[in-house]
Amino acid sequence: MTFKTEDLYSVKQVAEKFGVTDRTVWRLVEKEQLPYTRVGNQVRFLGEHMNNYLNSQGTASYQAPSQPTPSYEAGQPLTSNKDGR
Numbered sequence: 001m002t003f004k005t006e007d008l009y010s011v012k013q014v015a016e017k018f019g020v021t022d023r024t025v026w027r028l029v030e031k032e033q034l035p036y037t038r039v040g041n042q043v044r045f046l047g048e049h050m051n052n053y054l055n056s057q058g059t060a061s062y063q064a065p066s067q068p069t070p071s072y073e074a075g076q077p078l079t080s081n082k083d084g085r
Helices: 013-020 022-032 047-056
Strands: 038-039 043-045
Touching: 013 022, 013 043, 043 047
Parallel strands: none
Antiparallel strands: 038 043
């Protein structure tokens, strides 16, 4: 995923592209990991900064963490430990 370098993105747009919540984007801002620009009273993110952030994370394409795959066979009851109890 790449962002158009000259475009400005809202918190919601960045969250959608990263596959995270708005709150996660705000956390990155609070930790000073994600630079932003103020346009009036609104916060915007420059596409170039988004690309730099992704590159600094060692990936040019962010993917949200996947859900773990259940380790059971279809039709079998779920158990809490290896001996079936």
